[in-house]
Structures are given as C-alpha cells and as structure tokens.
Amino acid sequence: MYHGNHDIRYDPSYPEPQITHDDEVKIKVTYCGICGSDLHEYLDGPIFFSNEQNSISKRHHVQCMGHEMCGEIVEIGRGVGASHPNLLPGLKVVVEPTGTCLDKPMFSPEETSKCPSCSQGFYNTCTHITFNGLAFGDGGFSEYCVVGKDHIVPYPSDIIPDDVAALIEPLAVTWHAVRKSKIDPTDSALILGAGPIGLATIFALKGHRVENIYVSEPALGRRKLAAEFVGESNVFDPMPYGNDIDSLAESLRQLTPNKFGFHHIYDCTGIPNTFNASIKCLTSNGTATNIAIWPNKPLDFFPMDITLMERKLAGSMCYTKIDFEQVIGAFKDGHIDPNEVRKLISSITPLSDGIKGGFLELIHNKNKHFKILLDPTR
Numbered sequence: 566m567y568h569g570n571h572d573i574r575y576d577p578s579y580p581e582p583q584i585t586h587d588d589e590v591k592i593k594v595t596y597c598g599i600c601g602s603d604l605h606e607y608l609d610g611p612i613f614f615s616n617e618q619n620s621i622s623k624r625h626h627v628q629c630m631g632h633e634m635c636g637e638i639v640e641i642g643r644g645v646g647a648s649h650p651n652l653l654p655g656l657k658v659v660v661e662p663t664g665t666c667l668d669k670p671m672f673s674p675e676e677t678s679k680c681p682s683c684s685q686g687f688y689n690t691c692t693h694i695t696f697n698g699l700a701f702g703d704g705g706f707s708e709y710c711v712v713g714k715d716h717i718v719p720y721p722s723d724i725i726p727d728d729v730a731a732l733i734e735p736l737a738v739t740w741h742a743v744r745k746s747k748i749d750p751t752d753s754a755l756i757l758g759a760g761p762i763g764l765a766t767i768f769a770l771k772g773h774r775v776e777n778i779y780v781s782e783p784a785l786g787r788r789k790l791a792a793e794f795v796g797e798s799n800v801f802d803p804m805p806y807g808n809d810i811d812s813l814a815e816s817l818r819q820l821t822p823n824k825f826g827f828h829h830i831y832d833c834t835g836i837p838n839t840f841n842a843s844i845k846c847l848t849s850n851g852t853a854t855n856i857a858i859w860p861n862k863p864l865d866f867f868p869m870d871i872t873l874m875e876r877k878l879a880g881s882m883c884y885t886k887i888d889f890e891q892v893i894g895a896f897k898d899g900h901i902d903p904n905e906v907r908k909l910i911s912s913i914t915p916l917s918d919g920i921k922g923g924f925l926e927l928i929h930n931k932n933k934h935f936k937i938l939l940d941p942t943r
Contacts, residue, residue: 567630570610573924575917579629582703582711586671587644589711590652592660596731596913596938597698597705598633599923601761602858606630606699607924613699620693621664622672624702631939632662632698634705635720635730645714652714657722659733659893660712661886664701665691671713689741689883706919708941718889725896728910729903731938735761736906737888739769740895742831742856742881744888752828753777753821757843759787759800761935762856763833764909767794772895779820779827781839784932794905803842810838814845826851833857837864844870844878852877909935916941 566576584591606612614626638656645652652658666683669676680692688694697712698704720730739762748754754775756766759782770778771794780791781801792800801820806813818826826848832839835857843853853876871878895901911934914922919939927934 566627567606567614568627571607573607573630573920575920577917579707582707582709584640584642584711586713587642588671588714589642590638590645590714590717591640591709591711592634592636592658592717593639594634594636594705594707594710594941595727596635596940597631598731598735598936598938599631599919599927600633600735602632602699603630604924604927608928613695616700619664619695619700619702621666621669621695622701624700626700628698628700629703629707630698631704631706632660632696633731633734634662634710635659635727635733636705636710638717639709642714649714649717651719652717656719657727657730658717658719659730659889660697660705660710661716661718661737661884661889662697662701662704662712662734663688663691663716663883664695664697666693667715668701668713689885694883706916706939706941708916715886718886718893720893721897725893725903726907728913728938729906732765732906732909732936733889733892735765735936736768736892736901737884738762739766739831739856740772740892741884741888742766742854743769743773744891745881746829746831746852746854746879748773748775748829750774750776753779754829754831755779755781755817755820755827755846757781757830757832757839758834758857759784759791760833761909763831764791764794764935766831766833766856767791768901768906769892772892772900774900777822781817786932787935790908790935793908808838810841810845813838814842817842817846821848825849828852829854831856835859840864841866841870844876847874847876849874850876852879854879854881856881911935911937913938913940915939915943
C-alpha cells in the first residue's frame with residue numbers, strides 16, 4: 566500500500582477489491598513486476614499520487630501499487646459480455662493499466678470532456694494520465710485487481726509462460742517507441758542503457774525483425790546480459806570516454822558497417838551525456854527516440870546537430886492497447902523468444918516480502934537485479 570514518500574506498507578487486512586461497475590473485470594493476479602516508476606514514487610513521490618483524489622477515478626491516494634501484472638479472470642461485470650464476449654472467467658490476461666479521459670464515463674457518466682491528446686486519439690499522452698497502482702486505482706501488488714474491460718488483453722499461456730507475461734507491460738513501453746520510430750528491419754539500431762527498459766528494447770527491436778542491434782552500457786553485469794541477446798561484439802562500454810561526448814559518439818559510429826552512424830537510437834538512460842551522444846551518433850536523416858523519463862531540468866542542446874544532418878529527435882510516452890496486442894503477436898510469431906525474456910527476471914518474491922525483498926532490494930542492490938516479480942499466491 567502506498568501511503569506517501571518512503572511510506573509503503575504490507576496490509577493483509579486491506580479489503581479485497583470488488584466489481585462496482587458493469588464494465589469492470591476482476592482478475593486473480595498471478596505475478597506483478599516492480600517498475601522503476603514504483604521506486605520513484607516511493608523515493609521521490611508523490612508524483613502520480615500528487616493529489617488527494619484522482620481527477621478521473623475520484624480514488625484517494627492510499628492505494629495498492631503495481632501495474633506490470635498478469636492474471637486470470639475470475640469475474641466479469643454485467644455489461645462486459647455484450648461488447649467483449651471473449652472475456653470469460655478462466656482466461657489468462659494482462660492489464661493495460663492506463664487511466665485517461667477515455668475512462669471518465671465509467672466513473673462519471675455525464676463527464677465527456679477530453680484533453681487535447683485524448684480528443685485526437687493519443688490517449689497515451691493524456692494530460693491526466695495515471696495508472697492502476699499509480700493513483701488511478703488499486704493495482705496488482707495484491708491477490709486480486711479490478712479494471713475496466715477495455716484494459717484487458719488475453720495472452721496464450723501455452724506460448725507465453727505466466728512469469729514472462731508479467732513483462733508484457735514493460736515490453737509494450739519499448740514496443741511503442743520502436744513502432745513509432747518507423748524502423749526498417751534493415752536499419753541499424755543503438756540502445757543507450759541496458760537497464761530493464763533498455764533490455765526490453767532489444768526484444769521490441771527483435772519483434773520488429775531488426776537484426777543490427779547494438780547496446781551501450783557502463784555496468785559490466787548488464788553488458789553481459791545484453792551480449793547474450795545481441796552478441797558480445799555488439800555491446801559497448803562507454804565508461805572510458807567520460808564526458809568526452811564527441812569521442813564517444815565517434816567510437817559508437819565506428820560500430821556501424823559503413824561507419825556513418827546509426828539509423829535509429831533509443832535513449833533509455835535519461836542523462837545529459839547520452840542525450841547528446843544519441844544525436845551525434847546518428848547518420849544523416851537518422852532518428853533519436855527518447856524513452857527515458859527525465860527530471861524536470863534543462864540541459865545544453867545544440868539544434869544544429871539536428872539541422873545540418875536532417876536528423877530527427879522524437880519522444881515516446883507509455884503505450885496503447887495496440888502495443889500490448891502486437892507484443893503478444895510477436896511471441897506468437899516466434900520473433901520474441903520467451904526463454905530469452907525470462908532472463909530479465911532476477912527473482913520472484915512473495916507478496917508479504919515485497920518491501921524488503923522487492924523494493925528495498927532493488928534500491929540498495931540495483932546492479933544485481935533487472936526485474937523482481939511479486940507473487941501474491943505465496
């Protein structure tokens with residue numbers, strides 16, 4: 566349960582969530598991953614929990630956390646069957662956990678207003694976006710979770726094991742970035758940072774059938790894991806270059822077959838050095854996509870680094886339900902290997918030990934871990 570900054574609690578007495586709207590679905594949670602956003606909320610928040618009451622759901626901020634979840638449907642609201650006849654008890658599903666203007670009618674039927682993004686169909690950039698487990702409503706660090714029917718995505722458990730299914734949400738984050746970048750399978754791609762999102766970007770690229778994938782990462786353990794997915798020769802250590810961005814960029818460009826630079830770069834770090842390097846290592850007409858969430862601080866930037874080479878700088882925010890469906894499709898088509906993805910899971914921890922064995926373990930021993938899942942069944 567999130568109560569505030571540095572204040573999360575395990576509370577076995579918290580009431581089991583119940584369906585209160587005809588369009589809701591109740592799932593029994595199988596696994597739920599701890600996200601970097603959860604850690605930031607604990608260490609630096611309240612961020613998403615910034616108001617006492619969520620502007621859309623009207624829920625208060627003392628909530629069960631967790632949004633990277635998979636589970637099994639155990640109950641459906643009376644209105645679900647008419648529009649979603651495939652959503653039946655026993656079905657294995659993942660949750661697309663956003664809360665946006667599109668969800669307003671479920672809480673206030675008379676409320677139909679939409680922010681500019683939602684009005685144009687870009688609900689992933691909703692002005693009011695929050696998530697189940699992050700201010701919108703109770704999340705998946707619990708035995709059960711109730712969400713709207715439009716946020717449920719079935720997955721084939723005979724192809725995607727349940728523990729791997731819990732990683733579909735972070736994979737959807739990176740899938741959205743790769744999809745929006747319009748990469749061609751023959752293009753070269755560089756990922757800056759091999760944390761959980763950087764490593765997930767590898768699989769998003771593989772799912773788009775990209776073969777020329779490179780990774781730059783200073784931490785040895787993360788480089789070793791990245792090398793298992795892309796090959797040792799395609800993994801780069803930026804540490805010897807320090808703050809010499811020009812030399813770093815030149816060395817990275819040398820990795821590409823023609824030495825001209827990369828067609829696409831995905832920045833998953835959120836630090837000034839990699840931001841500038843991501844632009845300088847691009848080839849002409851290349852695209853740098855920022856996936857990282859930055860602190861609200863300015864940085865030095867030279868627009869002519871883009872203009873002179875007609876490079877493009879883009880941002881990628883969150884995901885849509887389409888990204889979840891396409892990630893699952895990539896598993897089905899064999900373009901993403903669940904056995905490789907499973908290597909991102911550092912440990913699976915009982916829900917009752919989620920604070921010490923989950924949150925605090927990731928905070929104090931982050932170089933040992935990539936993803937910790939919480940298991941409410943034990």
